[in-house]
Amino acid sequence: MLLRRPAVLIAATLLALAGMGGVLVAQMESGERGILPIDSSGTLEITGIKVDVGGKDADSARYSGWRIAQREGFKALWAKMNKRPAGEAPNLSDSTLDNLVSxxxxxxxxxxxxxYIATLGLLFDRQRAGELLGLAGEVRRSAPMLLIPVLISGGTATSVELRNPWQRAWAQFRTSQSAIDYVRVSGLGVDPLLVNAAQTRRPGRGWWRNILDLYGAANILVAEVRLDRLYPGGPSKALFVGRFGPDGRTLGSFELTARNSDDLPRMMNEGVQRMDDLFTQALAAGIVRGDPDLIIQPPPPPKEEEEAPVAAEIAPTVIQVLVIERGEAAAVAQSVAQIRGLAGVIWVTQAPLPNGNANLSVNYRGDINALGSALYSRGWSVTNRGGVLYVTRGAAPGVSPTQ
Structure with missing residues (x-):
């Protein structure tokens, strides 16, 4: 996908970089920022496989433990993918598993x-193991979602501004097994200025629209964890909250604990797994989805100017009209005035008749039949005699003007 960088966003970024000066450069050079997400597109992972096995020596015991881990790991991954008991998983030979495990x-x-006593994780080659794990065919995934991990510890909220265990857990998460298409930021470059803890509280959609356009995403997912330590290096408790969209809609929450600082990475990894489950459930419920209002649409192609059809102008015709009102001069004058007001009449000249009626020459934009129909529709009695219209107002129903 081609990512466009709006001018206003780049300008704001440059101004912010100039304002921070050498402090930002010093921090980035010291390695305090930036955890590159792993590329997990070609592997499937299962963790937490425990083995306890003996052997004639240390190497033999370790080799046997890894063999057992491959067998148990495949069954555990099969059960996870198919939502069925591990006992129903197929039994594969060790030689087959050697080709599947990367x-x-x-x-x-x-x-x-x-x-040999160990807790192991296994990475299976997606292309080779996919069909045996029941992953043949396309998997439905969400629209690209910009993930913002937020860690609140000691009253301070950080995202990718500084390295932290919560960001690291998300960077190590293998997204290929998730139904959510995550867009993860590394914390390098301008990431800390654009995607930070303060940004998650910003409701303005205009700024969000520019950020999502920059990273090629269709909406936002915020994975927030509030970490409370009993004392430095001691037990800790964490509240995990999943939010969605610029408005920060809460999708759910859960709590986990860690025995000490050494156990903290394990708690964070488990938190990522459960947070992904939370987001996936919201996707299945139709809550997590792309927002067209947050996507900058390309301008429509210019429309070709279409010339409006010009109606063919009808040539005017001079038509003779005899107005018969039985010698009533006032009625004749009123009838002539009404004929002058008809649509399409350009001018009317009048010649008096001996009996008090009127002989009119009507310059009309149309033919004699059109003028006769116009008079007939307004209650006149109209007769066409040899190209002359005889009209009477208020008489008995007239005949068709074409007769």
Whole structure:
């Protein structure tokens, strides 16, 4: 997708960079910012596989533990993908699993002379394992959602301004297994100026529209965690809250605890998993979706100017009209005045007749039949005799002007 950078957004960014001066440069060079999200498009991950196995020596025990982890990991991932018990998963040979597993992640391990105890994670090649895991075909995913992780600790809210365990957990999250199409920011470059904790409280859609256009997203997801420590390095409790959209609509919340600082990464990783489940449920309910009002639409192509059709002008015709009012001069004058007011009449000349009636020459934009129909529709009795219209007002119903 081609990302457009609106001029107003770039100008604001440059001004902010100039105002912060050397402080920003110093912080970025010190490595306090920036955690690049992992590319998980080609792998499927399962974590928390526990093994406890013995062997004739340490290497044999470790090799056996990894073999067991591959078998149990495939079944656990199959159960997760298909929402069914792990006992129903197919039993694959070790040689087949060797081709499916791309790497093993050691979360925790204890190696003895003839015993291996560990908690492992496994990465399966998506292309090779997808069909065996029931992932054949296209998977329905959401519109691109800009993810903003917010950590509140010690009364201070931060997002990607400084490295923190909550941002790191999201950067390490393998999004290929989620129905949400996350757009994750790294915290490098202008990210801390545009996507920060303060920005999540900004309701103005104009600024949001520019930011979403810059990152190629259709809406916003805010993953917020409020971390409370009993004492430095000791137990901690965290409240996780999921929000959606510029208005910060709350989707749900949950609490987790960590025994100490060493257990904090585990709690954050679990929080990411549960937060993703929260967002996925909101997607299934139709809450999480793209907002057309937040997407900058390209201008419509210019319309070709169409010339309005010019109606063909009807040439005027001079038509002779005899007004017969039985010698009543006032009635004749009134009838002549009404004929002058008809639509299409340009001018009327009058020649008196001996009996008090009127002989009119009517310059009319139309033919004799059109003028006769106009008079007939207004209650006149009209007769066409040899190209001369004989008209009488207030007489018995007249005949068709064409007769």
């Amino acid at each position: 790497s093993i992640v050691v979360e925790n391990e204890q190696i003895g002379p003839n015993r």
